[in-house]
Amino acid sequence: SQQGEEDPQALSIQEGENATMNCSYKTSINNLQWYRQNSGRGLVHLILIRSNEREKHSGRLRVTLDTSKKSSSLLITASRAADTASYFCATPQAGGTSYGKLTFGQGTILTVHP
Amino acid sequence: DAGITQSPRHKVTETGTPVTLRCHQTENHRYMYWYRQDPGHGLRLIHYSYGVKDTDKGEVSDGYSVSRSKTEDFLLTLESATSSQTSVYFCATGGNYNEQFFGPGTRLTVL
Numbered sequence: 464s465q466q467g468e469e470d471p472q473a474l475s476i477q478e479g480e481n482a483t484m485n486c487s488y489k490t491s492i493n494n495l496q497w498y499r500q501n502s503g504r505g506l507v508h509l510i511l512i513r514s515n516e517r518e519k520h521s522g523r524l525r526v527t528l529d530t531s532k533k534s535s536s537l538l539i540t541a542s543r544a545a546d547t548a549s550y551f552c553a554t555p556q557a558g559g560t561s562y563g564k565l566t567f568g569q570g571t572i573l574t575v576h577p
Numbered sequence: 578d579a580g581i582t583q584s585p586r587h588k589v590t591e592t593g594t595p596v597t598l599r600c601h602q603t604e605n606h607r608y609m610y611w612y613r614q615d616p617g618h619g620l621r622l623i624h625y626s627y628g629v630k631d632t633d634k635g636e637v638s639d640g641y642s643v644s645r646s647k648t649e650d651f652l653l654t655l656e657s658a659t660s661s662q663t664s665v666y667f668c669a670t671g672g673n674y675n676e677q678f679f680g681p682g683t684r685l686t687v688l
Contacts, residue, residue, distance in 0.1 A: 505679030562627040563608040563671035569619040
């Protein structure tokens with residue numbers, strides 16, 4: 464099963480509203496990452512939060528991490544139609560020789576209506 | 578896309594034919610990865626490379642092979658394409674802080 468699982472699977476909102484997506488994971492991690500994928504494109508790295516951080520901001524993005532609950536959330540404030548995309552969380556695979564491998568969740572499809 | 582290109586971008590082929598997809602990066606990243614993305618399965622790692630001539634299997638490696646003769650190039654070969662390998666294939670490289678950078682993808686259809 465996936466290390467990271469996003470919730471909800473799909474989210475539909477109006478422009479200007481906030482969008483919140485959640486990610487749960489199973490094993491201990493040293494960081495968690497969020498990626499965006501626009502339709503027909505490759506994934507784009509958005510933000511990385513380390514295990515010793517509880518919250519991180521980047522523009523309109525706010526990420527939280529609760530290691531005790533093994534969960535993270537991505538909040539997009541004041542959403543725009545251009546934020547319409549799939550959003551994935553990703554966690555590093557454990558082990559000293561992980562070679563940077565990540566395990567991706569199945570993603571949340573966000574639709575922002577103008 | 579951090580200087581990552583994939584070729585071809587689209588390909589239609591027939592069952593049983595060999596297919597090679599190419600990934601080229603200009604970032605001098607040591608780690609490179611091949612994923613496939615399918616509805617309901619998300620992104621799954623096929624093979625990865627941790628240096629020139631150093632490669633290993635991912636979670637869905639059956640029917641695929643890879644080669645990396647230069648830092649900048651990572652080739653994925655489907656030895657004998659099957660319809661189950663119809664998918665979108667993404668190449669990625671590993672950055673210095675564990676993040677990954679993705680190419681634009683190759684849409685492969687096996688008839």
